Amino acid sequence: MKMPAVLFLTFLVAPAFVPVASAPATAEPAPPPQRRGDQVEAFEARRKGKILPLREIERRIVPQMRGAQYLGVELESYTGIYTLKFLRDGTVIWVEVDGASGRIIGRTGN
Numbered sequence: 106m107k108m109p110a111v112l113f114l115t116f117l118v119a120p121a122f123v124p125v126a127s128a129p130a131t132a133e134p135a136p137p138p139q140r141r142g143d144q145v146e147a148f149e150a151r152r153k154g155k156i157l158p159l160r161e162i163e164r165r166i167v168p169q170m171r172g173a174q175y176l177g178v179e180l181e182s183y184t185g186i187y188t189l190k191f192l193r194d195g196t197v198i199w200v201e202v203d204g205a206s207g208r209i210i211g212r213t214g215n
Contacts, residue, residue, distance in 0.1 A: 146182035156185045156204030163189070165207050166200060173198060180204065 150156045159178060166189055167175050173191035180187050185204035190197065191214075198214030 143180075143182045147180050150182060150185060150204070156180075156187075157207050159187070162187050162202055162204070162207055166202055166209065169209075170198070170200070186210070 147156070151158060159180070163175070163178070170189075170191050170193075173193035176190040176192055176197075178187055178189050187202040187204050189200045189202060191200065192198070193215060196215050199212065200209055201211035202208065203210050
């Protein structure tokens with residue numbers, strides 16, 4: 106009895122894929138996230154007590170901005186100045202805060 110060509114190829118080719126399909130996945134764990142240079146500087150400044158933690162800055166400043174929506178913050182690690190961003194009546198307000206003292210040192214917007 107002669108095997109049809111399609112059946113023959115199935116038996117010949119299919120086993121070649123079995124080891125690949127049944128091999129266990131050996132994914133390597135992802136490397137830990139790397140801190141960018143400015144993040145490292147900010148972390149070190151906070152650790153050494155040169156600047157206040159962000160949560161402390163927010164605790165002091167956000168309540169002063171009644172009627173404004175708090176949008177976020179940036180930290181200039183080389184100056185130690187936090188810049189908090191707010192939105193009130195369609196106007197963006199930037200509040201600059203000294204990271205060491207927690208005092209407002211500048212403001213733009215309404």
